[in-house]
Amino acid sequence: MTIAASLPQSRGEKLWDLLEKAGCYLLGILWVLPLLYSVWMAFHAPEYEVRFELFAPLTLENFFNAWNAAPFGRYFLNTFMLISTILVCQFVICTLAAYAFARYEFRGKTLIFMLVLVQLMIMPEVLLVENYRTISQLGLVDTILAMGLPYMASAFGIFLLRQTFLTIPRELDDAARVEGAGPLMTLWKVYVPLARPIYVAYGLVSVSYHWNNLLWPLVITNSVTTxxxxxxxxxxxxxxxxxxxxxxxxxSLMTSAPLLVGFLLFQRQFVQSFMRAGIK
Known part of the structure; x- marks a missing residue:
């Protein structure tokens, strides 16, 4: 009786697994088709935009036309400067804040950390007007600093690093203190190296977001130079x-290529870091 009852359940599980895999493959195909079509158009003449020929001649003319139509060199430089500034500031601020939340006890700690978490629920677009007014009063409109200033502290980065620092044994703090290391030296020599995969994963998330961010740079910039x-x-x-x-x-392929290469190079660290942090 037990064996007979288990057979339909086993078949049902196999059918469900088959349906799940079929759904995943279908979603993957739907996601990949526009990308493949974009690659096709980029490497073929304009007359092949609406018709497909397997042995159509390849060309790089579209890339030369795109590069000459806009100052892409300046755009790339501005983007790298913006992302580098934001990432350095985020690493410093988020590391110090996460270390304080993970290892120190102070009045209002729980309330302050809850306020940090509340920021995760606020869309950046909600603060668009107030951020513009603040930047305008500071006289920073149409500058690279203005694009990065609202993002130099990240609630997600603080939360992610705090969760990581909490998993580090306190005995390492005692060992570092015995060796004569102060709090900052302990943070730099013990916590930061152990959290290196987390920094890689967070860096990829931050770079991806700010590389693709459009609304705030569109509002705060007026000239090609920024x-x-x-x-x-x-x-x-x-x-x-x-x-x-x-x-x-x-x-579009030229602008997305650095992101794609970066993700492919650090894909393993990206996945493993979130698994270690217990975040899905």
Whole structure:
């Protein structure tokens, strides 16, 4: 009786697993098709945008046209400067804050940490007007610093590093204290090296977000000399010149290539770090 009852359940589980895999493959295909179509248009002449030929001639003309249509060199430089500034500030501020929340006891600690977590629930677009007013009063409009200033402290980074620091045994603090290390030296020599995979994962998340961020840089910048890549791509959607999808695809591939390469290089560290932190 028990064996007979278990057979239908086993078949049902196999059927459910099959349906799950089929759904995953279907979603994967739906996600990959637009990307493949974009790559196709980028490496082929404009006449192949709406028709497919297996042995159509490849060309790099779209990439040259995209590079010459806008100051991409300046856009790349602005983007790298922006992301580097934000990432360095986030690492310093988030590390110090996470270490304080993980290892020190002070009045209002729980309340302050709850306020940090509340920031995770606030969309950046909600603060757009107030951030612009603040930046304008500081006289920083249309500068790279203005684009990065609202993001130099990250609630997600503080939370992620705090969870990691809590898993480090306190005996390491005692050992470092015996060796004569102060709090900052302990943080630099003990906690930061042990949390290196977390820094890699958070760095990829932060870089990906700010690399693709459009709304705030669009609002706060006015000139070509300060615009990042995301804002610079708008030049290809000019209604006067028409929309050239092959050139847009080439420009999009150029801007997304560094992110894709970075993720492929650090994919293992990215996944393992979140698993160690207990975050899904």
């Amino acid at each position: 615009r990042p890549l995301t804002v610079g791509l708008q030049v290809f959607a000019s209604p006067d010149q028409g929309v050239q999808w092959s050139v847009i695809s080439a420009a």
